[in-house]
Amino acid sequence: MRLVIARCSVDYAGKLAAHLPEANRLIMVKADGCVAIHADGGAYKPLNWMNAPNTVVEEFGDVDDGSDDADTSVHRWIVTNPKKETLTITLHEVMSDTAHELGTDPGLQKDGVEAHLQELLAASPAAIEDGLTLVRREYPTAIGPIDLVCRDETDTVVAVEVKRRGDIDGVEQLTRYIERLKLDSSLGDIRGVFVAQVVKPQAKVLAESRGFTWVEVDYDELRGMKPDELRLF
Amino acid sequence: MRLVIARCSVDYAGKLAAHLPEANRLIMVKADGCVAIHADGGAYKPLNWMNAPNTVVEEFGDVDDGSDDADTSVHRWIVTNPKKETLTITLHEVMSDTAHELGTDPGLQKDGVEAHLQELLAASPAAIEDGLTLVRREYPTAIGPIDLVCRDETDTVVAVEVKRRGDIDGVEQLTRYIERLKLDSSLGDIRGVFVAQVVKPQAKVLAESRGFTWVEVDYDELRGMKPDELRLF
DNA sequence: TATTACATGTCGACC
DNA sequence: GGTCGACGTGTAATA
Numbered sequence: 457m458r459l460v461i462a463r464c465s466v467d468y469a470g471k472l473a474a475h476l477p478e479a480n481r482l483i484m485v486k487a488d489g490c491v492a493i494h495a496d497g498g499a500y501k502p503l504n505w506m507n508a509p510n511t512v513v514e515e516f517g518d519v520d521d522g523s524d525d526a527d528t529s530v531h532r533w534i535v536t537n538p539k540k541e542t543l544t545i546t547l548h549e550v551m552s553d554t555a556h557e558l559g560t561d562p563g564l565q566k567d568g569v570e571a572h573l574q575e576l577l578a579a580s581p582a583a584i585e586d587g588l589t590l591v592r593r594e595y596p597t598a599i600g601p602i603d604l605v606c607r608d609e610t611d612t613v614v615a616v617e618v619k620r621r622g623d624i625d626g627v628e629q630l631t632r633y634i635e636r637l638k639l640d641s642s643l644g645d646i647r648g649v650f651v652a653q654v655v656k657p658q659a660k661v662l663a664e665s666r667g668f669t670w671v672e673v674d675y676d677e678l679r680g681m682k683p684d685e686l687r688l689f
Numbered sequence: 690m691r692l693v694i695a696r697c698s699v700d701y702a703g704k705l706a707a708h709l710p711e712a713n714r715l716i717m718v719k720a721d722g723c724v725a726i727h728a729d730g731g732a733y734k735p736l737n738w739m740n741a742p743n744t745v746v747e748e749f750g751d752v753d754d755g756s757d758d759a760d761t762s763v764h765r766w767i768v769t770n771p772k773k774e775t776l777t778i779t780l781h782e783v784m785s786d787t788a789h790e791l792g793t794d795p796g797l798q799k800d801g802v803e804a805h806l807q808e809l810l811a812a813s814p815a816a817i818e819d820g821l822t823l824v825r826r827e828y829p830t831a832i833g834p835i836d837l838v839c840r841d842e843t844d845t846v847v848a849v850e851v852k853r854r855g856d857i858d859g860v861e862q863l864t865r866y867i868e869r870l871k872l873d874s875s876l877g878d879i880r881g882v883f884v885a886q887v888v889k890p891q892a893k894v895l896a897e898s899r900g901f902t903w904v905e906v907d908y909d910e911l912r913g914m915k916p917d918e919l920r921l922f
Numbered sequence: 923t924a925t926t927a928c929a930t931g932t933c934g935a936c937c
Numbered sequence: 938g939g940t941c942g943a944c945g946t947g948t949a950a951t952a
Contacts, residue, residue, distance in 0.1 A: 457715060457729045459692060461789045471853075471930040472801030480791040482690060484715075488730040495794035496690045497721040500738045501947065503797050505930080507732045541930075556694045556784065558713040561728035564736050567706040570943075600941080620943090624832075628861055629942085657925070658832055662865070704945040734932060740947085774945075803928065833926075853928085857940085891940070 458485040461552040466493055466504050470541025476503055478548055483533075485512075487558070491535050491543060510537040569675065570620045574603055576678045577618055577651065581606050583678055584616060584651055584671050597636045613637070613646045622652030622670065627662045634668075691718040694785040699726055699737050703774025709736055711781055716766075718745075720791070724768050724776060743770040801908055807836055807851045809911045810884065814839050816911055817849060817884055817904050830869045833862075846870070846879045855885030855903065860895045 460483040466476035481503070482494040489510055492502035515532040531550070535543040574593070581588040587609035595605040595615075604616035615637055617630035627650055634648045648668035650659065655670045663670045693716040699709035714736070715727040722743055725735035748765040764783070768776040807826065814821040820842035828838040828848075837849035848870060850863040860883055867881045881901035883892065888903045896903045 457694075457727070459715070461690075461791070468930075472799055474800070474930080475798045477795045477798075479794050480789075481794070482692070482717075482789075482791070484727070486727075486730050490730070490732055492733040494690070494717070494719075496791035497719050497723070497741075497794070499723055499740045499947065500725040500733075500735050501931090502733050503794065505733045507930095507932090508730075551789065552787070554785070554787075556713075556715075558694070558715070558729035561712050561714070561730070561736065562710045565708045565710075566945090568943095569705050569945090625858060625861075625942090628858075661832060701945075707945080732932070738945085740945095799930090801930090853930095889940085 457487060457558055458555045459483070459552070460485075460547075460550060460554075462547045463549040463551070464493070465546045465548070467544045468504050468506075468542070469544075470537075470539070474504060480551070483545065491533075491545075493545065504543060506535045506537060506541070506543040510535050573620060573653070573673075573675060573678070574618045576675075576681070577616070577673070578604060580678065580681050581616075583673060583681060584649060585614070585669075588614060597633060599632055599636055602633045602637075608647070613643045614649055615646060616649045616651055619650075619652040622650060622655030622659045622672070624656070624659045624662055626650060626652065627659050627666065627668065630663075630668060631666055690720060690791055691786070691788045692716070693718075693780075693783060693787075695780045696782040696784070697726070698779045698781070700777045701737050701739075701775070702777075703772065707737060713784070716778065724766075724778075726778065737776060739768045739770060739774070739776040743768050801853075803851060803853045806853060806886070806906075806908060806911070809908075809914070810849070810851055810906070811837060813911065813914050814849075816906060816914060817882060818847070818902075821847060830866060832865055832869055835866045835870075841880070846876045847882055848879060849882045849884055852883075852885040855883060855888030855892045855905070857889065857892050857895055859883060859885065860892050860899065860901065863896075863901060864899055 462483060463478060463480050465478040468474040484492045484494065488508040490506065490508040492505040494502045513534045515530065515534065517530060531547040533545040577584060578590055578593045581590045585608065588606045591605045591607055593604055594601040602615050603618040606614040606616060608614050615630065615634050617626055619626040630648050630650055634646055637643060637646050650663045650668050650670040651673055653673060653675055655672050660670055695716060696711060696713050698711040701707040717725045717727065721741040723739065723741040725738040727735045746767045748767065750763055764780040766778040810817060811823055811826045814823050818841065821839045824838045824840055826837055828835040835848050836851040839847040839849060841847050848863065848866050850859055852859040863881050863883055867879055870876055870879050883896045883901050883903040884906055886906060886908055888905050893903055
């Protein structure tokens, strides 16, 4: 990894055009060739970047700027990717330029919450709605698996979409699933329930207008809950 | 900005649990206090991070690990944010530790984001379709604002959804808006037009099946265009 | 503060 | 190569 601290200006031309005026920044070049330009603030996202694969051309040279003064010396990196996007870094003054061999990273081990939420609800469907019993988790359809398929007290089929954050596109997803289930006439009536830790207001409106109910569940509470079978006593 | 190259292991506990085994990495600490741990590859996203605001506690000390060997010396950073998420960085060996004063960044100037595209189209709706005139930009509805509402030559209301990239969810969005507009019977017939710099094949198919038209517009061309009023002569 | 929609989103899985 | 769905999404604007 190469780390350059420099006063620089930057131009990106690709999906959009972006320009960074001259200032002091960190330029990070990783072993895979990706380049990122960081300011001294603003979370982890760089101001500008170019992901691998790309090619870097380093230009040194004098440029006749048309004035009577001595020619301006330029030091410029031109980073290009196969999509012909370019990142042009003009280095006005290099304060530091170091490189370190880090080796390949063993990688991140994650233990997620979101898959867990679905597990917990599968174990305790009554937490979604009184009297609900599980038919199948990850119920397969042609357009993807439905998180939970249940039956309610009246034996009506209930399709459940589970999200950590209840956004509007989750409701769209549920809509597509229900549409699909309704093609299978053997199932009879089908209801939809949208479940999330937080359901956004717009998602509530859309869910209701589609005839779905929505439920907000508390993860910690759910985790403390015993499976339905055990709770009968 | 402080840059530490170190052999380290990392644990994050918060929205999920994540662990990084011991390896050589870059630890970046910015002036606003945010911390990012980078491997030597994998685009610009760090393996782990903690955004500002947060507090860093640096621990030095000996730990009795229970063995007969000499106690293990530990050097550990514990980063905590107000939401009680924690990032624990254990430094096994520090290869380099430098700091640089960068100052505040003048910031990024962007050109070509969706807002610009919408502005240009609002100024020149005829670029979307001949004879189109603007009724209102950001037309408000209960489920969000419609990018552009226009009328065509026959005075029919036309709802326009503008996207930089024409994906399938943009068509869904337009569908919801039209659904909503049709509840307001005073508007009469309503057509939908999906506008983007590039419309993906699936989005084209879906738009057509919904009875919408789709249009691909060139940003640079649009920018060179004069507003409709001026173009009448 | 909360709510919304955009993002050069990024990233992985699957087809 | 494309689409789809999730992300510790982040981020800025707006109410």
